[in-house]
Every structure is written in structure tokens, then in C-alpha cells.
Amino acid sequence: MKVSPRNPLRTYQFRVRVQSFSQGRAGDGYVAGVRSVSGLRTQIAPFEVWEGGNNLHRYANPNKITWEPITLEQGIALDDTLESWSQVVINFAATGKVDATRPVKREVVIDVWDENAYPQGPPTQSTSAGLPAPQPTKLAAYERTTPLFRSYRIFNAWISKYQALPKLDSMTSEVAILSVELMHEGWTRVDATT
Numbered sequence: 001m002k003v004s005p006r007n008p009l010r011t012y013q014f015r016v017r018v019q020s021f022s023q024g025r026a027g028d029g030y031v032a033g034v035r036s037v038s039g040l041r042t043q044i045a046p047f048e049v050w051e052g053g054n055n056l057h058r059y060a061n062p063n064k065i066t067w068e069p070i071t072l073e074q075g076i077a078l079d080d081t082l083e084s085w086s087q088v089v090i091n092f093a094a095t096g097k098v099d100a101t102r103p104v105k106r107e108v109v110i111d112v113w114d115e116n117a118y119p120q121g122p123p124t125q126s127t128s129a130g131l132p133a134p135q136p137t138k139l140a141a142y143e144r145t146t147p148l149f150r151s152y153r154i155f156n157a158w159i160s161k162y163q164a165l166p167k168l169d170s171m172t173s174e175v176a177i178l179s180v181e182l183m184h185e186g187w188t189r190v191d192a193t194t
Contacts, residue, residue, distance in 0.1 A: 009149065013113040016072060018081055019106040031072075032079035035177060037110055039070040040152060040187065069160060069181045070108075076165070076176040086162040086180060105156040108182065114149040148192040157184040 016037060020029045047063035074082055085106070091097070092104045161181035166174070 009112065009114065013147075015111045015113075017109040017111065018085065019103075019108070020081065029081065031074065031081045033075040033077050034072055035075055035175075036073045037070065039068050039181075040110070041068045042066065043068065065186075067184055067186050069183055070154060070157070070187075072180050072182065074178045074180075076178050082159070082178060082180050083162075083164070086159045089159045089162075105158045108154040108157045108184075110152040110154070111148055112150045112152075113147045150192055151190040152187055153190055154182065154187045155185045157182040 014034075014037065016031045016034045017029065018031055043066045044062045045064045045066065046060040049059045049061070051057065051059065072082065088099070088102045089104050091099075098104060159180045160183040161179075163179040166177050166179075168176075
């Protein structure tokens with residue numbers, strides 16, 4: 001069964017990819033342990049025009065678009081993609097210098113899967129840190145039946161807020177969560193090709 005009006009999409013089958021640069025080459029790597037993504041919203045301000053002699057009615061047209069910041073929360077583990085990216089942004093803010101191999105603004109992609117099209121979850125392949133990172137489009141066996149439902153591509157994102165640790169409390173056993181807020185220059189939806 002695929003996503004339908006009777007079988008809506010669940011919110012827990014997603015992965016986040018951040019444009020990464022290693023040895024001067026661009027690539028996309030999944031960020032391990034992302035717990036939540038929020039803020040994929042736009043707001044369009046109205047441009048109001050009043051007609052002369054008519055005080056009861058106004059015309060409103062769409063005007064400027066505001067792209068709200070996106071928040072990512074990640075369980076603190078071996079994957080330091082978000083932390084190292086925040087250090088790049090901090091270094092740029094402090095020095096004004098950009099390293100071509102470590103850009104400040106990057107493309108981020110949120111991939112959403114349909115659990116009903118592929119109940120076992122997306123195929124995985126280990127990363128250099130030994131963490132699972134799904135690569136469904138690179139595995140020939142899954143090219144025709146990819147579970148990828150939809151992607152959201154975020155343009156020129158950079159980390160504007162970074163929380164390295166949550167409140168630490170020795171009386172609880174909660175998972176430590178790293179949090180970042182991304183400013184960006186817009187996003188677009190990309191439907192998966194079947």
C-alpha cells in the first residue's frame with residue numbers, strides 16, 4: 001500500500017542530507033541520528049491596494065515571501081556533521097574568510113519515505129564513521145522500487161543558532177540532543193520519480 005487518503009504519510013521515515021565537501025569534491029551525506037525537523041514554512045505578505053471612492057473593499061495581492069528558519073535536532077553521537085558545519089560558520093563570522101573546501105552556505109535535502117511502500121525501511125550502507133547512511137538511489141537492486149516518497153531541497157542554508165548540549169541533569173536518563181537552526185534562501189519540493 002502506498003500513501004493515499006486512507007493511508008496518510010507517517011512522520012518518522014525521513015533522513016537529512018547536507019552538502020559535504022571532502023578533498024575539494026562536493027557530495028551529499030546523510031546526517032546520522034536526526035530526531036526531528038521543523039519549520040519548513042513560508043509566509044507571503046499581502047500587498048494591499050484600496051480603490052478610490054470605495055472604503056469597504058480592498059484588493060490584496062501576494063508580495064514578499066518570508067522563509068522561516070528550519071530547526072534540526074540530532075542525538076549526540078559520532079556524526080559531527082552539524083557541529084563541524086557550525087564551526088565553519090563561526091570561523092566565517094569571526095574572520096570573514098571563506099575556505100573553498102568548507103563553504104558556509106550549503107544545500108540541505110530532507111528525504112521522506114513511504115513506510116508502506118517499503119516496510120523494512122530504506123537500505124543502509126555504513127559511513128566512514130561506521131554509522132548507517134541510506135543510499136537508496138545508488139543501489140541497483142532498489143532503483144526501480146525506491147521507497148523515497150518526496151524530498152525537500154533547501155537552498156543556501158547556514159547555521160544561525162547552535163546548541164551543543166541540552167540541559168544536563170544527573171537525575172534523568174534522557175538522550176542528549178544537539179540543536180541547530182538553519183537560515184536559508186528558500187526551499188522547493190521534489191517528488192520522487194517512480
